[in-house]
Amino acid sequence: MSDEGTEQSSQDDEVQYDPDSSRYDLYECPDCDNVVLALGRDEPPMSCHDRPMERVTDVEMQVKPPDVKQVLLQAFGLPKAGLDICLCVIGEGPLSASEVADELGYDRSTVTRYLNTLVELGLLRRSELNREAGGVVNVYHSVDLERMRRETLIGFYVWAGEAAALIEDANLTKQDYLEENPDRELPSVFWEEFEDD
Amino acid sequence: MPVPRRTVLEELAAESDAAARETTTVAALAAALEIDERAVEAHLQGLVACELARVDPDGHARVTITGEELLELGTDEMVIVDAPGGSGGSNR
Numbered sequence: 097m098s099d100e101g102t103e104q105s106s107q108d109d110e111v112q113y114d115p116d117s118s119r120y121d122l123y124e125c126p127d128c129d130n131v132v133l134a135l136g137r138d139e140p141p142m143s144c145h146d147r148p149m150e151r152v153t154d155v156e157m158q159v160k161p162p163d164v165k166q167v168l169l170q171a172f173g174l175p176k177a178g179l180d181i182c183l184c185v186i187g188e189g190p191l192s193a194s195e196v197a198d199e200l201g202y203d204r205s206t207v208t209r210y211l212n213t214l215v216e217l218g219l220l221r222r223s224e225l226n227r228e229a230g231g232v233v234n235v236y237h238s239v240d241l242e243r244m245r246r247e248t249l250i251g252f253y254v255w256a257g258e259a260a261a262l263i264e265d266a267n268l269t270k271q272d273y274l275e276e277n278p279d280r281e282l283p284s285v286f287w288e289e290f291e292d293d
Numbered sequence: 294m295p296v297p298r299r300t301v302l303e304e305l306a307a308e309s310d311a312a313a314r315e316t317t318t319v320a321a322l323a324a325a326l327e328i329d330e331r332a333v334e335a336h337l338q339g340l341v342a343c344e345l346a347r348v349d350p351d352g353h354a355r356v357t358i359t360g361e362e363l364l365e366l367g368t369d370e371m372v373i374v375d376a377p378g379g380s381g382g383s384n385r
Contacts, residue, residue: 181373190298190363192342193375208375225362228311231377233344233359238370 110158115151123149133256135249171255172217172248177202178210182219182238190235211236218247296328299372301336302345302356306364309355316353343374 113122124131125144132149134141142149168174180200193211197204214220214236221239224232238244304325308317319337323330337354340346345360363372 190302190340190343190345190372190374192339193373194342195339196373207373211373211375223366225359227344227376228347228358233377234375235363235366236373236375237366237368240370 109160111161112158113152113155115153115155122152122155124152125149133253167252171252174210174213174217177206178213181207181210182214217251219244296326296332296336298336298339301326301333302340302360303364305337305340305346305354306356306361311356311358311361314355316349316355318353322354342376344376345374 115121119135121134122131123134123141126147126149127145130144130149131152132141139148165176165179168179169176177200180202181196193207194204196202197207200207211220211234212222215222219239220236223235223237225235227233239247301322304322305317308321308325309315319330319333322337323333326333337346337348340360341348343359345357345363346354347357348354359374363374
């Protein structure tokens with residue numbers, strides 16, 4: 097396969113922000129470089145510099161569409177096993193951890209580990225119930241859908257904020273370099289140097 | 294029509310008592326739920342694996358303290374019970 101063909105195929109997979117779509121919106125301040133992402137909004141979600149923010153309409157950059165499993169892994173450190181556990185037990189139960197492990201083909205210890213990860217992420221709640229033989233049994237149950245929606249969305253926004261800050265830091269570092277070295281080309285290994293910082 | 298495992302647990306809790314060790318039978322549960330006895334037995338086996346029910350060697354069943362506490366949580370959502378050393382087997 098030629099490089100040209102590969103490049104064309106890669107471009108076909110990319111998506112571009114559509115201001116007419118209601119999936120999400122990007123707004124920017126007309127007076128500064130403040131840009132915000134908003135979900136489920138018809139109107140600008142906030143004002144900046146005492147003026148309503150304006151919808152971004154001139155995005156030319158195309159991006160690779162995110163894969164939900166990759167997003168969960170990148171943003172929350174939740175690999176496929178965690179997602180499988182969430183999806184496996186919806187509408188069923190009570191199930192034992194061993195049943196879940198057998199159904200999904202994971203070790204029982206793996207199921208326990210990811211159940212606790214899901215609790216840490218706020219996607220499950222854990223309760224301790226008394227056993228007749230003494231001691232306690234851990235019971236994991238789902239949070240309500242509204243809470244899960246809020247937790248995952250805010251969690252993702254925190255991750256996206258960290259990613260945006262990294263990009264902004266890189267841009268500022270590049271800007272500083274060019275200001276300090278007006279006569280020099282930007283090193284080709286600039287990004288690698290930035291990573292070391 | 295299939296009956297959820299939770300419904301069997303609720304019926305078991307209604308017909309038995311953990312503290313008093315009062316038991317019921319598979320036949321009584323099947324009649325109350327209007328389902329096949331084998332379906333009840335399958336659900337009971339799952340509840341036993343979760344330590345939510347006990348089944349005596351003579352086939353009598355009752356809810357456990359754990360089962361009663363689970364129902365008191367009042368959650369209708371999915372539940373996974375991670376019992377220490379749970380192997381998924383029956384204590385029948």
